[in-house]
Amino acid sequence: MTESDRIRRPILALASALALLAAPAVQAQDTAPALDQAEFRSCLHGLKGTQAFRAISSVTFAEHTDALEPDPSVLVLLNRQPEFTMPVWDYLAVLVDEERVADGRAALAKWQPALQRIEQQTGVAANVIVGVWGVESNFGQNLGGRPLMQSLATLSCFGRRQAYFRGEFAAALRILQEGHVPAEKLTGSWAGAFGQTQFMPSTFFRSAVDFDGDGRRDIVDNVPDALASTAKFLQNAGYRRGELWGFEVRLPAGFDSSGAGRKNKQAIEQWRRAGLTLADGSPLPDSLPSAGLMIPARGGPAFLVGRNFDTLYSYNASENYGLAIAHLSNLVSQPSGAIGFATAWPTDDPGLSRAQNRELQVLLLARGHDIGSADGMIGARTREAIKAEQQQLGMKADGRAGQKLLAALRER
Numbered sequence: 001m002t003e004s005d006r007i008r009r010p011i012l013a014l015a016s017a018l019a020l021l022a023a024p025a026v027q028a029q030d031t032a033p034a035l036d037q038a039e040f041r042s043c044l045h046g047l048k049g050t051q052a053f054r055a056i057s058s059v060t061f062a063e064h065t066d067a068l069e070p071d072p073s074v075l076v077l078l079n080r081q082p083e084f085t086m087p088v089w090d091y092l093a094v095l096v097d098e099e100r101v102a103d104g105r106a107a108l109a110k111w112q113p114a115l116q117r118i119e120q121q122t123g124v125a126a127n128v129i130v131g132v133w134g135v136e137s138n139f140g141q142n143l144g145g146r147p148l149m150q151s152l153a154t155l156s157c158f159g160r161r162q163a164y165f166r167g168e169f170a171a172a173l174r175i176l177q178e179g180h181v182p183a184e185k186l187t188g189s190w191a192g193a194f195g196q197t198q199f200m201p202s203t204f205f206r207s208a209v210d211f212d213g214d215g216r217r218d219i220v221d222n223v224p225d226a227l228a229s230t231a232k233f234l235q236n237a238g239y240r241r242g243e244l245w246g247f248e249v250r251l252p253a254g255f256d257s258s259g260a261g262r263k264n265k266q267a268i269e270q271w272r273r274a275g276l277t278l279a280d281g282s283p284l285p286d287s288l289p290s291a292g293l294m295i296p297a298r299g300g301p302a303f304l305v306g307r308n309f310d311t312l313y314s315y316n317a318s319e320n321y322g323l324a325i326a327h328l329s330n331l332v333s334q335p336s337g338a339i340g341f342a343t344a345w346p347t348d349d350p351g352l353s354r355a356q357n358r359e360l361q362v363l364l365l366a367r368g369h370d371i372g373s374a375d376g377m378i379g380a381r382t383r384e385a386i387k388a389e390q391q392q393l394g395m396k397a398d399g400r401a402g403q404k405l406l407a408a409l410r411e412r
């Protein structure tokens with residue numbers, strides 16, 4: 001399978017902040033299609049005899065599919081990948097905020113004995129594992145509540161990429177057949193990612209580890225199993241022991257960034273010769289053999305990233321996603337420190353943290369907008385309220401929650 005065929009998994013930690021899993025704004029293309037039950041049953045019946053399902057017994061198949069009904073809402077979500085269209089500063093404001101850094105420091109301390117052993121065995125740094133955990137499920141607080149069987153069966157029979165989802169559906173059935181995770185615990189994102197660090201079912205069979213030795217690879221309820229499995233995934237992706245993911249750099253004045261790109265790796269010495277330094281002006285360290293220059297937004301912070309960054313990228317095929325994990329992993333390993341990069345993002349209206357999203361909602365409620373509760377989830381109703389306020393304030397009415405709007409509402 002080529003990279004472009006891969007389904008980019010929705011990030012639950014982000015989804016929970018932006019209400020992407022809640023009912024979307026009603027637009028023509030969002031209307032859930034009616035799915036035919038007879039067609040669904042016939043499709044499932046046909047799948048049973050195919051090569052992908054050869055390892056699944058008739059008993060297992062019947063037990064977990066007989067009562068299934070298709071879920072049209074997963075087809076609506078199939079084409080929505082909002083983290084790939086958001087400005088990078090909005091994306092990072094939610095995924096790397098004060099709360100998540102504090103929770104990450106606590107998680108690193110709490111699970112230190114297991115993380116230390118995992119690091120010894122796999123070479124993957126404990127803070128990097130914690131970074132993935134925080135971005136994927138908010139340290140296990142948001143595993144996703146959609147029944148995997150229903151989602152994957154629906155995606156196997158309707159919509160685009162059925163072949164891909166059939167493989168995942170078969171793998172999910174095998175997880176149940178082998179007893180790794182109880183059926184009622186096999187819930188997750190609409191696309192079928194599940195557990196503490198949101199593996200797809202096929203990823204489970206490539207990377208899940210029974211760390212505590214009880215015979216089950218339980219990446220849902222057993223944190224050490226899940227953390228060891230995450231490390232195994234990164235190790236399989238080529239993670240190099242002792243190497244940094246990369247670092248923020250300062251570009252010399254007038255630097256020609258045409259050679260930038262994560263994949264366009266050069267020796268650190270060459271970057272030094274080109275005039276790059278660390279963000280504080282000190283010389284580039286030799287701790288990376290080679291690195292690519294990543295500039296997520298022109299005029300914003302720049303990073304040299306090595307092979308270990310590529311392993312983070314491979315988790316979800318997004319550079320912004322990799323940067324969120326990398327940045328969070330740095331911050332959780334420090335006792336304190338500012339959340340921002342040395343170079344600011346090129347915007348005069350930065351994004352909001354989850355706490356600021358909640359504050360914004362409290363202000364909107366106080367101004368009479370019916371947005372439900374201030375849960376920090378920027379859903380359709382919050383966006384409509386934001387637009388109304390933006391109009392009154394003479395701002396661009398785009399429904400985006402940003403610092404300027406928050407500051408303006410605090411004043412009123």
Ligand code: CA
Binds near residue numbers: 209214217222225
């Ligand atoms: Ca286990």
